[in-house]
Amino acid sequence: xxLLQIDNLTVEFETASGWFxxxxxxxxxxxxxxxxxxxxxxxxxKSVAMLAVMxxxxxxxxxTADRMLFEGRDIQNIGASERRKLIGKEIAMIFxxxxxxLNPCFTVGFQIEEVLRIHLGLDKKARRERAIELFRQxxxxxxxxxxxxxxxQMSGGQCQRVMIAIAIACDPxxxxxxxxxxxxxxxxxxxxxxLLMSLQAKNGMGLIMITHDMGVxxxxxxxxxxxxxxxxxxEADVLSLFENPKSNxxxxxxxxxxxxxxxxxxxxxxxxxxxxxxxxxxxx
Amino acid sequence: MTDIKxxxxxxxxxxxxxxxxxxxxxxxxxxxxxxxKGVSFSxxxxxxxxxxxxxxxxKSTLARxxxxxxxxxxxxxxxDGEKTDTRPGHLTPEMRQKVQIVFQxxxxxxxxxxxxxxxxGEPLLIxxxxxxxxxxxxxxxxxxxxxxxxEHYNRYPHMFSGGQRQRIAIARALMMNPKLLVLDEPVSxxxxxxxxxxxxxxxxxQDEFGLTYVFISHDLSVVRYIADEVMVMYFGEAVExxxxxxxxxxxxxxxxxxLFAATPRADVESIRxxxxxxxxxxxx
Numbered sequence: 001x002x003l004l005q006i007d008n009l010t011v012e013f014e015t016a017s018g019w020f021x022x023x024x025x026x027x028x029x030x031x032x033x034x035x036x037x038x039x040x041x042x043x044x045x046k047s048v049a050m051l052a053v054m055x056x057x058x059x060x061x062x063x064t065a066d067r068m069l070f071e072g073r074d075i076q077n078i079g080a081s082e083r084r085k086l087i088g089k090e091i092a093m094i095f096x097x098x099x100x101x102l103n104p105c106f107t108v109g110f111q112i113e114e115v116l117r118i119h120l121g122l123d124k125k126a127r128r129e130r131a132i133e134l135f136r137q138x139x140x141x142x143x144x145x146x147x148x149x150x151x152x153q154m155s156g157g158q159c160q161r162v163m164i165a166i167a168i169a170c171d172p173x174x175x176x177x178x179x180x181x182x183x184x185x186x187x188x189x190x191x192x193x194x195l196l197m198s199l200q201a202k203n204g205m206g207l208i209m210i211t212h213d214m215g216v217x218x219x220x221x222x223x224x225x226x227x228x229x230x231x232x233x234x235e236a237d238v239l240s241l242f243e244n245p246k247s248n249x250x251x252x253x254x255x256x257x258x259x260x261x262x263x264x265x266x267x268x269x270x271x272x273x274x275x276x277x278x279x280x281x282x283x284x
Numbered sequence: 285m286t287d288i289k290x291x292x293x294x295x296x297x298x299x300x301x302x303x304x305x306x307x308x309x310x311x312x313x314x315x316x317x318x319x320x321k322g323v324s325f326s327x328x329x330x331x332x333x334x335x336x337x338x339x340x341x342x343k344s345t346l347a348r349x350x351x352x353x354x355x356x357x358x359x360x361x362x363x364d365g366e367k368t369d370t371r372p373g374h375l376t377p378e379m380r381q382k383v384q385i386v387f388q389x390x391x392x393x394x395x396x397x398x399x400x401x402x403x404x405g406e407p408l409l410i411x412x413x414x415x416x417x418x419x420x421x422x423x424x425x426x427x428x429x430x431x432x433x434x435e436h437y438n439r440y441p442h443m444f445s446g447g448q449r450q451r452i453a454i455a456r457a458l459m460m461n462p463k464l465l466v467l468d469e470p471v472s473x474x475x476x477x478x479x480x481x482x483x484x485x486x487x488x489x490q491d492e493f494g495l496t497y498v499f500i501s502h503d504l505s506v507v508r509y510i511a512d513e514v515m516v517m518y519f520g521e522a523v524e525x526x527x528x529x530x531x532x533x534x535x536x537x538x539x540x541x542x543l544f545a546a547t548p549r550a551d552v553e554s555i556r557x558x559x560x561x562x563x564x565x566x567x568x
Contacts, residue, residue, distance in 0.1 A: 041475035042446075185338035186502060190546035201565065212475060215505070215548025218555050222562075239559055243552050256480035257550060258509035265484050266509070269477035 002029035003174055003206040007066040011052050022048045024230040030206040037209045037221035045230040046210050050176050055083050089119040092167035096179040098159035102151040108162045109147025115169045134165040157188035174206045226250050294496040296326040300359030302345050319345040321520040332497040334511035342520040343500050347468045351385040384457035388469035390449035394441040401437040407459045430455040447478035466498045504547045516540045
C-alpha cells in the first residue's frame with residue numbers, strides 16, 4: 001500500500017473570468033522510503049497540489065479528487081481537528097522561504113517545543129532534551145544556546161535547518177519539501193539537500209520534493225513527476241527521465257538546461273513544445 | 285592613456301575597493317565593512333565576464349560601482365579607454381550612457397504606474413532632444429528587437445510575465461546605446477524555459493550591438509554557457525580569475541572547488557552513480 005495515494009486531483013479557483021483550474025486531474029503516489037520529485041515551472045500547480053493534500057488551501061479553492069489516501073485513510077473529507085492531529089505529526093512540510101515561515105516573535109526553541117507539546121505531549125524537560133537532540137541532528141552548532149535565539153539572529157541556511165528540525169520533530173512518515181533550497185546559495189543548498197537525504201534514509205520516511213531545478217531532481221529523486229499548467233506530463237524513475245524522456249515537455253526542459261547547450265544558442269521550450277496544444281501521449 | 289584607447293579593452297578595473305561604514309553608538313565603536321577588497325580585471329570589447337559568488341561576497345557592490353550607483357572608496361575605473369572620475373558631479377552624461385544595468389528582479393525594477401512606452405522613452409526624454417514621435421519610434425524599434433511588439437507600448441508592467449518584464453528591463457538599458465551592460469543576476473528569478481529565451485536574447489543583442497557584458501550570477505551552469513571569462517568572488521576578494529575553460533577545467537582556489545562540488549549535476553552519468561550508491565546503501 002502506498003503511503004500517499006492521490007487519484008485524479010483537481011483544484012480550481014474562482015476568478016473574475018470563471019473558474020481557473022490550477023491542478024487538472026493529477027494522480028500520484030509515494031511509498032515510504034521513497035523520494036518523489038515534482039518538477040514544473042511556476043504556475044504548473046506543483047505547490048497547490050501538495051497544499052491541497054495538507055489542507056492548507058483557502059476555503060475558496062474547490063478541491064475534488066477520486067481518492068486522497070494517506071496510509072489507506074481518507075484525508076480529503078476529514079474534519080479540521082482530525083486533520084490537525086495528522087498534519088505536523090504524520091505529514092510535515094517545509095517551505096521555500098525559511099525566514100518567512102518561522103514566527104519572528106518567538107524563539108526557535110519555543111517554536112520547536114510547541115510541536116512536541118501539542119503532538120507528543122512531552123513534559124518540559126523531555127521537550128527541551130528532544131529539541132536539543134533534533135537541533136544536533138540537523139547540524140546546528142551549540143544547540144542549547146540556539147534554542148533561545150530568534151529567527152532574525154540566524155542565517156537563511158540555519159533557519160531552514162530549524163524548519164527541518166521542526167518538520168521531523170515527530171518522526172513524520174511523509175515529508176513534503178516545497179522548494180526547500182531555492183532561496184539559498186549553492187554551497188548551503190548542497191548541505192541542506194545532503195541533510196534531507198540522510199534524514200530520509202535514516203528515518204525511512206517518504207519525501208516529496210517540489211522543485212523547478214533539474215539539478216536538484218537529479219541529485220535527490222527516485223521517481224519524478226513532471227507537471228505543466230496543472231497537468232501531469234510524465235512520470236518516470238529519475239534515470240529513465242533524464243536518459244529517455246517520453247513527453248515533449250520534459251525533452252524541452254532538459255534541452256533548455258544551459259549545460260546541455262549545443263552550439264551557441266540554447267534550445268527554447270517553444271521549439272519542442274507548443275503550450276497551446278495538448279501534448280500527445282501523456283498519461284494523466 | 286592613448287595606448288589603452290587603441291587596444292581592444294572595454295573595461296579595466298584596477299584595485300577597486302568599497303568600504304561601508306556602520307555608525308557606532310555611545311559605547312559601540314563604528315565599524316567598517318570591506319565589501320569589495322581590491323578587485324582588478326580587464327575585459328575586451330564584445331566579451332562577457334561572469335562574476336560568481338554567494339550572497340554577501342560583494343558581487344553586487346562591484347556591479348553598483350561599475351554602473352556609478354556607488355562611488356568606489358579607492359581604485360580606478362577605466363571605461364572605453366577613459367579614466368572615470370566617479371566623484372559625485374564629475375561624471376559626464378556620455379560616460380553614464382556607456383554603462384547600463386539590468387537588475388535581478390523584473391518585478392521590482394519596473395515602475396508599476398508607468399506604461400512600457402514611457403519606461404523606454406524616459407532615458408531619451410532626459411538625455412536627448414528627440415521629439416515625442418521620435419522617442420515613440422525608437423521605443424517601438426527596441427521593443428521589436430527584444431522580442432516584444434509595438435502593441436505592448438501602452439501596457440503596464442503587471443500585464444507582462446516575468447520573462448517579458450526582463451526583456452523590457454533589457455530594452456530600457458539598451459535605449460541609450462550603451463557599450464557596457466552590467467547584468468545583475470538577470471535570469472535568477474526566471475523559469476528554466478524563459479531563462480533559455482532571455483539568455484538567447486542576450487547573445488543575439490551582443491552580436492548585433494557588439495555589447496560587452498558583465499554578468500553576475502550564482503548559477504554555474506549559466507555561467508559556463510555564457511561567459512568568456514570568469515571571476516569568482518569570496519568575501520570581497522577575487523579568489524579566481526581566468527578564461528572560462530581555465531576556471532572550469534582547473535580551479536585553483538579551494539572555494540572555487542567547493543562551489544563546483546556543491547553544484548547539482550543533471551547529467552545521466554552522475555544520476556546513475558547516485559542511484560547505484562543508494563542501492564548498495566539500502567542493500568547493506
